[in-house]
Every structure is written in C-alpha cells, then in structure tokens.
Amino acid sequence: MEETNVHDNLMETCKDNNSSSSSPLSLFDSLNILTGVSIDTLSACRQVCREWCTLTHESYFTSMHCEKKRIILGYYIQNNKIRSSATFVSPNPLPSTISSMSLKFLPTRFPNIVASSSEGLLCCVSGQDMRIPQYYVCKPTTKEWRTIPNPKTSYFTEKIVMVAVSNPVRFIIVRFSSLRPNFCNNTLRIEIFDSKYNRWRRSKDIKLPHPTLILCGSAIFSNGAFHWLTNDDYVFAFDLNEENWRTILLPEEVVVMGEKNQKELVKYEGHLALFSVGDEWIDLWVLDATGFWNKRKTVVVNNPDQCINFSDLYTSDVAFTTGFDKAMWYNLNNHSRTEVAVKDYICPQDEMLPFRSDLEYCFLSSY
Structure with a gap:
C-alpha cells in the first residue's frame, strides 16, 4: 500500500465498519500499520478514530515508531545564561547514521535556538560573532540550512514561534x-514570516491589559x-489563522492554590493541557472543545527531594522532567525513570524546545 493512500484507505475502512470512534482492526494490526507510517501520515491517522489517537500518543508505541x-524525538535545552549553548537530549539512542545533533554545521559560531517545530526544523539566530543578528532555519538531522531576511531588529524580541509542514516544506515564523x-x-x-513568500509582514499590534x-x-x-x-492565572492564545488573541482562565482549583503549585502548559493527545504540580502529586487538566478544563488524572509522584522540574508531557503517559545535572523521562503509570546526564547545568530559566524529526532531506535551501 502506498503511504500517500494510507489515510484514505483507513478512513474508508472505518466508514465500512460504521464506526467513527473505535478501530476496526486488532491491536496487533493497528500497531503493524501505524508504526510503519511517516510523521506526516501518522498525524493524519490520528484523526481516523479515537483508539488510534490514544494508541499513537502512548510511550510504547512511540518507542516502536x-x-x-x-x-x-527529544528536546533541545537552550541555556538562557549562555545563549550559544544548546544541548540535545533523548531517551533513545541516535540512529547509527547520526553522530551528533549539534548545530556546528551552521555558518555562525554561536547559534541560539529561538523556536522549534514538530517537523524537525529549528529557527536560530546568530550570537556574539555577528554585530547584526542573522536568522537561520535548519534541519539538524540532515544538516540543511538557509538564511531568512531579518525582522525589525531594532525592537526587542519577546517571543518567537514556528510551525511547519512538509511535502513540500513550508514554515511560518511569528x-x-x-x-x-x-x-x-x-x-x-x-x-509574521512565511517561507512561501520569503518575507516578513506586519500584523496588528497586541495591547496586553495591565498588569x-x-x-x-x-x-x-x-x-x-x-x-x-x-x-495572572490565564493562558494567552494567539490564533495563527485569524491573527488575533484571547485569554483563557486556568481551572478555578488551580487558581485558588496560587503559587503553591508549579504550573506548566503541555499537550495531551493533541489538546492543550496543564500540569499542576504539588510536592507529591500532579494533576493533569485538559481543555475540551467547549473551552472547559477537565481534570483527566491525578498522579502521586515519587519526588522526595522536590528537585525535579516537570517541564513537558513527552507522551500521554511519560513526563519530561529536569534536574540540576540531568534530564529525565518519568513514567506516570509505574514511576520508572530514564535519566540522561547533561554537561551544562540546567537552570529553571532554561528553555525546553521539543524536537521531532525524520532523516529525510527536505531540500530546505530550495525554498
């Protein structure tokens, strides 16, 4: 079966089975099919039925895939004190054809990662070796890169974000x-920069309410x-299509606790979610389609020294956490850990940039 037709065939199978919420195939068949598709096709397969969406976000599937x-699949840890220092960490060994995930292939000695995408692309800015910053977009697994025009560099950058699609590659930076x-x-x-037009354009300013x-x-x-x-206990949301913004109040239970608990936005099975972390527990809240927060689960955690920072949800059942000198993947079901030592100490201000990539060339410099 050609991969480009996988999604259409699976959708037809579900229709023939008169089911929009459950898989018509056995678990073995589902695993056999889904672990063999590309990143792009996997995203489409998650829309086929609820069981496949759940299955493909779990840790054992992710490892097989x-x-x-x-x-x-892993994280770049961007050191915010030494802006030119970024470390890649993953619970899995790199493929034999990849010796390193460093950014030394870029034409600058001090690249600073400012944004990542789920399609294996990074947006970087040159560091101390250039008086005027230069923006780059690159794919570390293939060492492809290209420069992009600078935005208005006389302004201070507060946030940079990036989203990308492939076949053909196209990326948008905000x-x-x-x-x-x-x-x-x-x-x-x-x-907003769109690689299709290779230029920045101005969108309307945002005036945040004080404070x-x-x-x-x-x-x-x-x-x-x-x-x-x-x-102030809200979520700020910027809609890329409409180019407008809104705020979403956090769950009342979380707001009442104030600064007693750590709060982190995460993603759970494609939905916006929230970690609320206490001394010995984690609450996972998920925002539903109607805009209401639902508490999905409460997990008692084994964190006796309170030195673990819960940074992200790696899969639906594994949290990405960091300590002073290590990155950890904490299984929320059985409390097991996979630890990776890091050379540079991790500070609370360091940014954790999720990274997922295949090894296919995307011909980035052609666009």
Whole structure:
C-alpha cells in the first residue's frame, strides 16, 4: 500500500465498519500499520478514530515508531545564561547514521535556538560573532540550512514561534517584539514570516491589559493557536489563522492554590493541557472543545527531594522532567525513570524546545 493512500484507505475502512470512534482492526494490526507510517501520515491517522489517537500518543508505541522509522524525538535545552549553548537530549539512542545533533554545521559560531517545530526544523539566530543578528532555519538531522531576511531588529524580541509542514516544506515564523525589553509597555509588535513568500509582514499590534505578562517557556501549539501561561492565572492564545488573541482562565482549583503549585502548559493527545504540580502529586487538566478544563488524572509522584522540574508531557503517559545535572523521562503509570546526564547545568530559566524529526532531506535551501 502506498503511504500517500494510507489515510484514505483507513478512513474508508472505518466508514465500512460504521464506526467513527473505535478501530476496526486488532491491536496487533493497528500497531503493524501505524508504526510503519511517516510523521506526516501518522498525524493524519490520528484523526481516523479515537483508539488510534490514544494508541499513537502512548510511550510504547512511540518507542516502536521511532525505532522502526528512525525518528529522533527529544528536546533541545537552550541555556538562557549562555545563549550559544544548546544541548540535545533523548531517551533513545541516535540512529547509527547520526553522530551528533549539534548545530556546528551552521555558518555562525554561536547559534541560539529561538523556536522549534514538530517537523524537525529549528529557527536560530546568530550570537556574539555577528554585530547584526542573522536568522537561520535548519534541519539538524540532515544538516540543511538557509538564511531568512531579518525582522525589525531594532525592537526587542519577546517571543518567537514556528510551525511547519512538509511535502513540500513550508514554515511560518511569528515574532513578538517590543520597544523596551521584558514587556515593559505591554504592547507587542507582531511580525509574521512565511517561507512561501520569503518575507516578513506586519500584523496588528497586541495591547496586553495591565498588569498581564506572558511568562517564560516554550509555546504549546494546539488547534491553530500558540499558547503561553501569564502571570495572572490565564493562558494567552494567539490564533495563527485569524491573527488575533484571547485569554483563557486556568481551572478555578488551580487558581485558588496560587503559587503553591508549579504550573506548566503541555499537550495531551493533541489538546492543550496543564500540569499542576504539588510536592507529591500532579494533576493533569485538559481543555475540551467547549473551552472547559477537565481534570483527566491525578498522579502521586515519587519526588522526595522536590528537585525535579516537570517541564513537558513527552507522551500521554511519560513526563519530561529536569534536574540540576540531568534530564529525565518519568513514567506516570509505574514511576520508572530514564535519566540522561547533561554537561551544562540546567537552570529553571532554561528553555525546553521539543524536537521531532525524520532523516529525510527536505531540500530546505530550495525554498
């Protein structure tokens, strides 16, 4: 079966079975099919039925899929004190054809990762070796790269986000900037770069209500919007298609707890979700299609020294966590850990950039 026809064939199978919510195939057959498809096709297969969506977000499937299709899945840890220092970590060994995930192939000594996409692309900015910053987009697994025009560099960058599609490759970058650093005037200048046109364009400014500030951390892209936590218990959401914004109040139970618990936006089976972390427990809240938060699960965690920072949801049952000198993948079901030591100490301000990539050339420099 040609992979380009997999999604259509599976959809027809489900229709013939008169089921829109459950898989007509056995678990073995489903695993055999789904672990053999590409990243792009997997995203489409998740829309076929609820069982496949659940299955393909679990850790045992992810491990099988990465091994079978030679997919690299992990995180770049961007050191915010030493902006030129970024470390890649993964619970899985790299394929034999990949010796390193460093960015030394870029034509700058000090690349700073400012955004990542789920299609294996990074947006980087040159560091200390250039007086005027230069923007790059690259694919580390194939060492492809290209420069893109600079935005208005006289403004201070507050946030940069990126989304990409493949076949053919196309990426969109959104830059949030201000006249003064650290959101001092609450007005954000919005610029959008589209690789199809190879230029930046100005979108309408955003005036945040005082004293709302967007907190540090990577954005969560879900349902066409980028999401960040704010300092006043809201989620700031920027809709990429409509180019407008809104705020979403956090669950009342989380708001009442105030600063007693750690809060992290994550993604759960494609939906925007929230980690609320206490000393010995984690609550997982998921935002449904109607805009209401539902508490999906509460997990008692084994964190006796309270030195683990829960940063992301790697799969639906494994959390990505960091300690002072290591990255960890914490299984929420059986409390097992996979640990990877890091050379540079991890600080709370460091940014964790999710990364997923195949090893296929995307002919990035052609666009």
